[in-house]
Amino acid sequence: MLKGLIAIMMTSVLVNNYVLSKFLGICPFLGVSKKTDQAVGMGVSVTFVMLIATAATWPIQHYLLNRFELEYMQTIVFILVIATLVQFVEMVLKKHMPALHKSLGVYLPLITTNCAVLGVTVNNIKDGFNFVESMVNSLGCGLGFLLAMVLFAGVREKMEKADPPESFKGLPITLVAASIVSLAFYGFAGIVENLFA
Amino acid sequence: MTEVLTAVAVVAAIGAVCAAVLLVASKLMFVPVNEKEKLIRDVLPGANCGACGYTGCDGYAKALAEGQTDKTNLCVPGADKVSNDIAQITGLEAADVVEMVATVRCMGDCGKVGKKSQYRGADSCAAAKMLFGGSSQCTYGCLGYGDCQKVCPNGAICIENGVAHVNTRICTGCGLCAKACPQGIIALMEDVDKVLVTCSSKDKGAAVRKICSHGCIACKKCEKNCPTQAVKVENNIAVIDYDKCINCGECAKNCPVGCIMVSDFSGIHRFEAKEE
Known part of the structure; x- marks a missing residue:
């Protein structure tokens, strides 16, 4: 049981990294990765939202949608629920934890309808995970996102000092760098299967 | 026909619950915004450039309203006009903006x-x-x-x-x-x-x-x-x-x-x- 959970966790952080191998959540990955501290803030927020979104959508899928045979409404219901949830959490944080709201505040509305968040909740259902496995998978995906963001922020901070050809400046060289980081993560493929074989 | 009706009913119910939750939350969790802060925020250009050293225009407006700073001249894009406006709202002395x-x-x-x-x-x-x-x-x-x-x-x-x-x-x-x-x-x-x-x-x-x-x-x-x-x-x-x-x-x-x-x-x- 525990071994299975650890395997899910490792798989979602390293092998099936949402940004680098599934290409979900590219927008914040390219947008908010200029400074390491911002990348950490964004990564933590995404992890947090992924967890609460899974905690809310998994019961809805299994006790509501499956029961009324409404699986085809999954996408629209999940978007609705996640958006409400994030808004709600933002209000709670603003009232009761102003310090946390200040550090996460800018990022929370940004990830309301982030495809990585929606992707995690949908994939949890598709992969047939039970509730605990879903939560572990979400945590892993969030941490994987955080890892990718921080690594890439480091790469970009170094890249600021480089002098690429004029036509590569800005986004093009960033995309090239992203593809190289993504290739590096490809090296993890197969590791988890062998570790837990 | 019943399938469509169930779908509409269930999604409408989920939407209604979400709306109710947000409505209640917005009433319960209402945080009063400082009146002065709102006025100052309206005067600032809203470019969120960060030249003032605070986290965007909201941050600067908050700092001024709560008396954390008495410098009215930190907004460079707004220049002297904004400095004068802020001085009028806060009652502070307008300072010259260094352009x-x-x-x-x-x-x-x-x-x-x-x-x-x-x-x-x-x-x-x-x-x-x-x-x-x-x-x-x-x-x-x-x-x-x-x-x-x-x-x-x-x-x-x-x-x-x-x-x-x-x-x-x-x-x-x-x-x-x-x-x-x-x-x-x-x-x-x-x-x-x-x-x-x-x-x-x-x-x-x-x-x-x-x-x-x-x-x-x-x-x-x-x-x-x-x-x-x-x-x-x-x-x-x-x-x-x-x-x-x-x-x-x-x-x-x-x-x-x-x-x-x-x-x-x-x-x-x-x-x-x-x-x-």
Whole structure:
């Protein structure tokens, strides 16, 4: 049981990294990765939202949608629920934890309808995970996102000092760098299967 | 038919629950916004540029409203107008906003620097520079084809005698000219500073003297005469540390070639404020 959970966790952080191998959540990955501290803030927020979104959508899928045979409404219901949830959490944080709201505040509305968040909740259902496995998978995906963001922020901070050809400046060289980081993560493929074989 | 109705009913129910939760939450979790903060926020330009040192306009408005700062002049894009507005709302004394103005660090016009070649090409500094570093004998100075003049949105730059001049009364400090200049001799400075080195040549003194009657010859007289050690000769050119400079003008008085200039570089915003 525990071994299975650890395997899910490792798989979602390293092998099936949402940004680098599934290409979900590219927008914040390219947008908010200029400074390491911002990348950490964004990564933590995404992890947090992924967890609460899974905690809310998994019961809805299994006790509501499956029961009324409404699986085809999954996408629209999940978007609705996640958006409400994030808004709600933002209000709670603003009232009761102003310090946390200040550090996460800018990022929370940004990830309301982030495809990585929606992707995690949908994939949890598709992969047939039970509730605990879903939560572990979400945590892993969030941490994987955080890892990718921080690594890439480091790469970009170094890249600021480089002098690429004029036509590569800005986004093009960033995309090239992203593809190289993504290739590096490809090296993890197969590791988890062998570790837990 | 019933399938459609169930779908509509279930999704509508989920939507209604979500709406109810948010409605209740917005009532329960309502955080009153400081009235003053809202007023100040409306006055600020909303560019969220961060020039004030706070996290966007909201951050600055909050800091002012809660009395964390009494500086009304931190908003650079808003300039003196915003400073005055903030002062009216908060009752603080309006402070002058330090704006940036563009200045050309070259005075080597046609009378002072000779030509080494005849250039008959595209009317552009960038193109001229690609042919042996321009037609002027000085490879550091103004090329005079007016790339800066072309990008200036306010028409604040004119080319006189082959050298660009900035009318600092019109300049808004956007910095486009500094980016366009292939020689990199246009730089932004704060409009409270009054001393400017009008040469960019990194050649040795003797070489400069041969080609330009106005260029910095790195004689270090300015360095010796500065009462606050604000001037340093680095790479054969005088550089002023504006943090130390007291605008006394001693360096300019003692410069044998006259390449240090003392003048009022007040920008457009300050000029308007004076008019009022």
